[in-house]
Amino acid sequence: MQYLSSMRNTGLILFFLLFSLTVFAQEITVLDADTGNPVANVALYNKDKSKTAVSDFNGKSDLAVFSRNEKIIFKHISYEVFTTTKARLTKKGNRVYLTLKPEELMEVVMSVSKWEQQKKDIPQKIESINARSISFTAPQTAADLLQTSGKVFVQKSQLGGGSPMIRGFATNRLLLSVDGVRMNNAIFRGGNIQNVISIDPFTIKNTEVIFGPGSVIYGSDAIGGVMNFFTHKPRFSFTDSLTFSGNVNYRFSSANNESTSHVDFNFGQQKWASHTSFTYNNFNDLAMGKNGRDSYLRNNYVIREDNRDVLVTNSDPRKQVTTGYDQINFLQKFTYKPNNTWNYDLGLYYSETSDYSRYDRLIRPNDEGDGLRSAEWFYGPQKWFMGNFQITKKGKSKFYDGVKLTTAYQHFQESRNNRDFQEPERYTTQEKVDALSINLDFENKKIGDLRLYYGAEYIFNKVNSEGSLENIETNVISGAASRYPDGSTWQTMAAYINGEYKLKPNFTLLSGVRYSQVWVDAQFDTTYYPFPFDEADIITGAFTGSVGFSWFPKADFQITLNGSTGFRAPNIDDIGKIFDSEPGSVVVPNPNLEPEYAYNGELGFRKNIKNKLVLKGATFYSYLVDALVRRDFEFNGETEILYKGELSNVQAIQNAAKAYVYGFEFGLEAFFNENWSLSSNLTLTEGIEEDDSGVDSAARHVAPTFGDVHLVWQDQKLKADLFLNYNGEISNDDLALSEQSKDYIYATDTNGNPFSPSWHTLNFRSQYQISNALKTTLSLENFTDQRYRTYSSGIIAPGINLILGLGYSF
Structure with a gap:
């Protein structure tokens, strides 16, 4: 019995020890x-x-x-x-x-070489926006994400849009990239584009914006800058078991009764992992502010009643009918890492919108000024799919320390639908683009203080375009001219080399060169229009280069200097746009085009004063030659033609101008203590276009002076931001000629001429971490309820806007 009792006591002790080890x-x-x-x-x-x-x-x-x-x-x-x-x-x-602290000088960036480099060694200005900042600002779209940074100006023709402007350049002179894959395609146009909204902010881990040419690495289109969006990667497990985690988010905003739902989840083992993300957005019509110009109000709109168009009075003129739309975004990523040498990544991306109105065309008055010109003007669903497969090898080799093969297929789909008031025929064009790309990039770190990055690229785009005319009263559909030559192709092949040489521990030199060859082929259909040509067959090439340095004369003071060139080869939109209507004009094809080139210089500095105050600044100058611009043209010897029943001035894209763009960018960060801080940004840009006859005019995509000031309080659980956004005025004399003709989207000065007024808004946003798993966001934008329109935008900005968000991590 004593033995049993002893065994029992021993068992109890062992149980207690095991329990203690398990629990404590x-x-x-x-x-x-x-x-x-x-x-x-x-x-x-x-x-x-x-x-x-x-x-x-x-x-x-x-x-x-x-x-x-x-x-x-x-x-x-x-x-x-x-x-x-x-x-x-x-x-x-x-x-x-x-989560890493946002310590800028030690930050690693991927955009300049496609491999990791320390930001402090880069002579170009690069701004990073991480997932933590995105979660705090809670943007509705990726366009809003760029705008809330305070460093990128965004134009909006409609709610379903957002066209970034950087240093006087925009649209097809800026390059979009997602996970290292070029998003620009053969029909990116000179007019405002909205493809950036296909990128889901909830999926973005980091956004890197390059200011100035990036053509050495990215080729054609990277004249004014590059916007790189890097999405979340699947996370591996560091245990022997399968791990599971994820996030659920909901967001509401009052200005357009937004309802957004998001879920993502991650499965991970030691060698493979999967990340899945889904987001649904529902945006209703946007409400403008109360305090502002009455000319901005939406006083009437068109409805279809008893089989006829009727102009009705808007019961709430601050409500911008019709601007609402829906959107879904899906992302699926897989990664497999069999060992420390190889990595295989597959990404599947899909985005689709509902139909959405082009608001600036819906508010165009008719010639008599007593009604509206359009009964309908809307984009069909904007769809984007990308499949991206990447193989990465790291390890010692004779010619490289790392090699990355990236292959991608993208499919773009969009359409335009318009019908004039009281006209029964709706004109529709539908475009589809299939894009294939292959990139092979190398990194070599073994040559002493020299690191080399080099690679090659091939891109192929095919454009399918159809046109139709539907009588909405009889439902009879007939053929019509397409927007672009159907079956046209655009392709490029290129090679580049980029070097980073650390002359001294405090002095880094970065230089590179690239050669690109571009082929454009388009066959014109003369069924509907007697073109004086049958095809466009363009073969062109371009050398681009860059050289710059980053120097720290003192540990707390940085100076950067960079010179670079960029180019943009003509694409299908430039050479082959078939009778695209603009107010009072019609744009016709022009197959005789050459690339445009930009020459850019940039000087920057950064001063850290005792880790309490950081001052940043940059000045830049860009010179664009053989600029592809829309100018007056002749079609079959005629300067005016009858198009859709209206005598219209003939125009075409031509190498007909030079442009000068220069400006200054300033920023500061002040840290009062561990809780309080202040930050501010200011951008001033000027730009002039000069045509072949020597006549000067303001450049179209030069944004007004803009900036912000943020007063931030933060501790472990709460972050709050009281901030001011402001834009300067663009007078009538400084308004681009193409903008002066759009007087219906601008205010009127004392002389009756259109101009873009200055504006400012006061705003507040906050985020509270209720627990490690649960956080909430509360923001109040434009709480003085200003009614304003940003430069060149068709839509009026939101009035007072309450934003509520809830996020749960599991």
Whole structure:
């Protein structure tokens, strides 16, 4: 009996020890939130620092000294402070994800070479917007994401849009890239484009904006800048078991009764992982502010009643009928890493909108001025699909330390539908573009202080375009001219080399060169119009280069200088747009085009004063030659033709101008203490176009002076931002000629001429971390309810706007 009693006691002791080890001894792993890599030397401690621990080389740490519900603080010099408990960690699979601090000089960027480089070594201005900032600003679209940065100006012709402007350039002179794949296609036009809204802000891990030419790496179109969107990657498991995590988000905004739902989830094992994301947006008609110009009001609109068009009075003139639309976005990513050398990544992206109105065309008055010109003007569903497969190899080789093969297929679909008031025929054009691309990029780090980046690229675009005419009274559909030559192709092949040489620890030189060959082929159909040509067959090439340096004369002072060239080859929209109507004009094809070139210089500085005040500035100058611009033209010897029953001035895209763009960009960050900070941005740009006859005019895509000021309070749970946004005036004399003809979207000065007035808004946004899993966002934009229109935009900006958001992580 004594033996049994002893055995029983021993068993109880062993049980107690095992229970204690299970409950009180808990090994956790600390990981980087972006890369999923272990983070070593993280300090763990309780509130009074009486209990401490440190993560090891593998990011692991034992929490035995901490009690189950005791708050544990995780602190690392490079990461944001994080607080949790053992109980919560158990539910999270004993993993802690830390977010890097936004320390700009040590920040790593991918945009300049397609490989990781320290931002402090780059002579060009690059701005990064990380997922943490995106979560805080809660943008409706990727266009709004760029605008809220305070460094990119965005034009909107309608709610379903957003056309960025950077340093006086826009549309097809800026390049969009998603996960290293070029989004610009053969029908990106000189007019405002809205393809950026196909990118879901919830999927973006980081956005990098290059200011100035990026043609050495990205080729044609990267004249004014490059916007690189990097989406979230699947995260591996650092244990033997399958891990599962995800997020659920909801957002509401009052200005357009937005309702947005989002869910994403991640499965991960040690060698493979999967990330899935889905977002649904529902935007209703946008309401403008109360305090402003009456000329901006939407006083009437057209409805179809008893089989006829009727102009009706708007019961709420501040409501912009019709601007609402729906959108869905889907992302699926897989990654497989069999070892430390190879990595295989597959990404599937899909975005689709409903029909949405082009608002600036719906408010155009008729010639008599007593009604509206259009009964209907809307875009059909904008669809975008991309399949992106990437193979990455890292390791020692004779010619490289890393090689990356990126192959992608994209499908774009869009359409335009318009019908004049009291006219029964609706004219529709539908475009589809299939785009294939192959990129092979190398990194070589073995040549002493020289790092080389080099590679090759091939891109092929095919354009399918159809036109039709539908009588909405009889439902009879007949053929009509397409917008572009059906079956036309655009392709390019290129090679580049880029070098980074560290002459001294405080002086880095970056230089590169690229050659691009471009082929354009289009066959014109003379069924509907007697073109004086049958085809466009353009073969052209371009050398581009860059050279610059980053110098730290002192540890807290940086100077950068960069010179670069950029080019844009004519695309299908330039050479082959078939009778596209503009107010009072009609645009016809022109197959005799050459590339346009830009020459750019940039000088920048950054001064850190005792880690309390950071001053940043840059000045730039760009010279564009052989600029592709819309100018008066002759079609079969005629300068005016009858088009859709209206005598219209004939125009075409031509190499008919030079342009000069220059400006200054300033920024500051002031840190008063660990809670309070102040930041501000200011951009001033001037631009002049000069045509072949020597006549000067204001450049179309030069934004007004714009900037912001933010006063921010932040602790571990709450972040609040009181801020001012402002835009300067563009007088009638400084308004581009093409804009002066659109007097219906501008205010009128004392002389009766159109101009773009200055404006400002006061705003507040906040985010509160209720728990490690739950956070909420509350923002009040334009709380003085200003009624204003941003430069060149058709739609009026939102009035007072309450934004509520809720996010849950699991």
